[in-house]
Amino acid sequence: MRFRVERDVLAEAVAWTARSLPSRPPVPVLAGLLVEADKTGLTLSGFDYEVSAQVRVDAQVEEPGRALVSGRLLADISRSLPPQPVSVTTEGPKVLLVCGSARFALLTLPVDEYPTLPELPHVTGTLPSGLLATAVAQVAVAAGRDDTLPVLTGIRVEIEGDTVTLAATDRYRLAVRELTWHPEQPGLSAVSLVPARTLADTAKALTGIETVSIALSTGTAGEGLMGFEGQGRRTTTRLLEGEFPKYRALxxxxxxxxxxxxxxxxxxxxxxxxxxxxxxxxxxxxxxxxxxxxxxxxxxxxxxxxxxxxxxxxxxxxxxxxxxxxxxxxxxxxxxxxxxxxxxxxxxxxxxxxxxxxxxxxxxxxxxxxxxxxxx
Amino acid sequence: MALSVWEHLVGQDRAVVLLQQATRAAAEIVAGTGPGAAMTHAWVITGPPGSGRTTAAEAFAAALQCPAGGCGTCHSCTTARDRTHADVEVVRPVGMHHRVDHMRELVRRAALSPAGGRWQVVVIEDADRMEGTSQDWRAANALLKAIEEPTPRTVWVLCAPSLEDVLPTIRSRCRHIGLATPPVAAVADVLVRRDGIDPTMAAFAARAAQSHIGRARRLATDEGARLRRAEVLRIPTHLSGVGPCLTAAANVVEAAQEEAATVTGPLDAAETAELARALGQGSSRGLDGRGRAQLKDLEKDQKRRATRIQRDVLDLALLDLLGFYRDVLAVQLGAQVELVNTDVERDVRAVARASTPERTLQRIDSVTACREQIAGNVAALLAVEALTVTLR
Known part of the structure; x- marks a missing residue:
């Protein structure tokens, strides 16, 4: 693998992806950030088994390839690089990163052991990122925090045409927010339950993007994923399964x-x-x-x-x-x-x-x- | 060529058939082409130690993820084998038990949909080791809630020595797969095929380990393990007085500690190195506070694991001793069965001549009592000393 990329582009992409890295990786490879270079550019990915984050940026790729490196170290390094183009090369078990006169040799993690990232479902509609973040934050306050009642730790997302309803409850309070969005198809109807904490984090992480596309797998039970996409950035979140309380009657x-x-x-x-x-x-x-x-x-x-x-x-x-x-x-x-x-x-x-x-x-x-x- | 996931199971044809049926049924459910009646959300796999309970559970988990039902070569199968697959989680007790807070956190994760669109499989190793008391099985009860109200695409696979080791309320909600003690010949065969061990050595190791696959491999590949086993088998013929009894006991316990260290030492070092590398050590900058805290946590977990492995190894040594007296009894009663310890047949016959079947049964009981004491947290050296003195 061999590519050149702008310093700010790299730093921003790494910082955004590194946000989703687990603070305590359940297996060491998950502390890694997956760097993939192909003919059309550079992809950086992170995954903590629940949330995946991926950024695609422009780069001059001379030799396609992929490598897994410590995400936190790469984030620290790219943040402190001088303002000059960065060149990255794999060399045996190491990744060489050169920027101006600064050189780094990073150890790699076994890339073959890196798990397959979830696929992004089909895009179902779009809305402004600010609206999404505000609405999610308003509802997330009422979500439960008790692990033994997983259903109540989620935010229910109901899509009915151009109306999206978010709801969360911990049995003592219930927060409901309605908003309008732009569905891809009129008459769309879908329901899912997203972990409140991850949805709130994701919505916050997307505020730098103007318009967010939401992707929802509409398949049967168990295939549930929700994806968010915009300006080369995408994330997926696994959904919660289970029966959410019938809150409208309340x-x-x-x-x-x-x-x-x-x-x-x-x-x-x-x-x-x-x-x-x-x-x-x-x-x-x-x-x-x-x-x-x-x-x-x-x-x-x-x-x-x-x-x-x-x-x-x-x-x-x-x-x-x-x-x-x-x-x-x-x-x-x-x-x-x-x-x-x-x-x-x-x-x-x-x-x-x-x-x-x-x-x-x-x-x-x-x-x-x-x-x-x-x-x- | 890589083996399919099922070929790691030895002498378990019946269990493999059942699990393959379940895998096919599960694929039907994923594809939406059938009811998948042979599949269910909770399983208990039981079998004697070394029969491959975890291997079976992991093979099943990998097969459920693989579009080809467990080919062993695709990325899904290899990441399942490397234990990094997003939808396969193998939970093992960190110390002596599965802790209740770990189980509660697991219940939340189990409510998530699978990342890969197929199944989320949670394998619980040593499901008999749950935190709690007989009045209040806290860890098991946390788990019960999740198994009672299953998430459509979450599969629980519990591994335990026997069904009685699993809480009845959990047991009644699971389908049962029983593993047999694999035949000695099958274990020897797999040592030859998979590990490239010489057939004579493989046959000896399989017999001496009484078909415990992991132990057989260790005996076949580690001379130290063979020497330690020989040390244990010397005990019955070297118990002339209290002095030698105490020496023998000390030797056994020390040997167990040594053997445990040969298992945990390299494992600990590899884990520590891997985590340190993942956290960014080995470059211009050292680890920060958070990284150091994680390494410290790992060290603590490793210490707890070392205690458990020491205890397990000592138990295996006692099983060797039990095997010896089993041979003695077989000789005394003239039973037409193959001896386990053919390499020390002379000693077996000598002890058989010098005692009675009643005495041998008493000795077997004392070994069993000693195993129970050690499992019940009695100081190992004291328990083994008490044993050697009664064996005299």
């Missing part, structure tokens, strides 16, 4: 009371009041016509309370929430004003961005939060 269709509060003021107040809320104890919210009162702590322990202005349309009520879950929702809605919709103090409340009235149709992002039952 979203109340109407509400008996609606309150709006300034988001930033409420976030600060919840943070303060919850300082006295011990682990797993709730913060109580009492909504009245023009005032929201927060309090936490019980008679025999430390207590805190604070009140702030709000508007309420409906009967006053007192409801209690886990403060962390409440804060997750408040930061995810990303709006100046937060709107709470209630049916009863013992039923889940829906948090949405304040500006969206019922007249404007359902909000694109909804965060459903289970109340904590108040004793006595």
């Amino acid at each position: 979203l109340p269709s109407e509400s008996s009371a609606v309150a709006t509060v300034d988001t930033a003021v409420l976030v600060e107040a919840v943070k303060r009041v919850s300082l006295v809320a011990e682990r797993n104890t709730p913060v109580r919210l009492t909504f009245a016509a023009e005032e929201l009162q927060l309090d936490a702590g019980t008679g025999e322990e430390a207590q805190a309370s604070e009140s702030l202005p709000c508007t309420l349309d409906g009967e006053p009520l007192t409801i209690a929430f886990n403060p962390h879950f409440l804060l997750d929702g408040l930061s995810a809605i990303d709006a100046e004003v937060t709107r709470f919709s209630f049916t009863a103090a013992t039923k889940p409340a829906v948090i949405t961005a304040g500006g969206t009235g019922e007249a404007a149709g359902p909000a694109p992002y909804r965060y459903l939060l289970m109340p904590v039952r108040l004793s006595g």
